Amino acid sequence: MKYLALFVFGIALLGCNSSKNANGEDTFGNTSDPLNSAIISFEQTACYGTCPVHKLIIYSNGEAVYVASRHTELIGTFTSQFSKSEVQEIFSKANELNFYAAENEYTAPMTDLPTSILFVNDGAKSKSVRAYGEYPESITSFINYFTQIIDSKKWVKVE
Numbered sequence: 683m684k685y686l687a688l689f690v691f692g693i694a695l696l697g698c699n700s701s702k703n704a705n706g707e708d709t710f711g712n713t714s715d716p717l718n719s720a721i722i723s724f725e726q727t728a729c730y731g732t733c734p735v736h737k738l739i740i741y742s743n744g745e746a747v748y749v750a751s752r753h754t755e756l757i758g759t760f761t762s763q764f765s766k767s768e769v770q771e772i773f774s775k776a777n778e779l780n781f782y783a784a785e786n787e788y789t790a791p792m793t794d795l796p797t798s799i800l801f802v803n804d805g806a807k808s809k810s811v812r813a814y815g816e817y818p819e820s821i822t823s824f825i826n827y828f829t830q831i832i833d834s835k836k837w838v839k840v841e
Contacts, residue, residue, distance in 0.1 A: 773802065781802060799813075
């Protein structure tokens with residue numbers, strides 16, 4: 683059901699048109715562009731304990747969807763808008779942490795840990811990393827960075 687709501691909401695986003703966000707910052711313009719696609723995503727999966735289960739998707743027009751189902755402050759499907767500068771900050775952080783040179787997957791022979799899945803496509807480079815168990819500090823830093831982004835944004839619940 684959650685995925686159906688996310689799909690319906692994604693379709694609804696295609697009809698939106700905005701050039702300024704609530705703070706008056708430039709956004710990514712026309713959201714009806716059929717080439718509009720996810721450029722950034724961050725997901726954390728379940729564990730046996732109280733790990734947050736959530737996913738953030740930022741589209742090329744700056745629209746963002748956050749879906750959280752367990753162990754997070756917000757539960758449900760939410761939307762927000764990212765300005766060009768906010769998205770550029772994420773791209774800069776990816777470069778600073780050498781994200782594009784990371785392995786595609788990090789794993790360890792253990793159970794009961796969440797998996798973090800990070801994806802960034804800045805237009806010139808695209809990288810997806812699946813991190814479980816043991817991974818470099820740079821990936822931990824990027825995970826923490828995304829958690830801070832989620833916590834700092836104003837999210838509007840999708841009814």
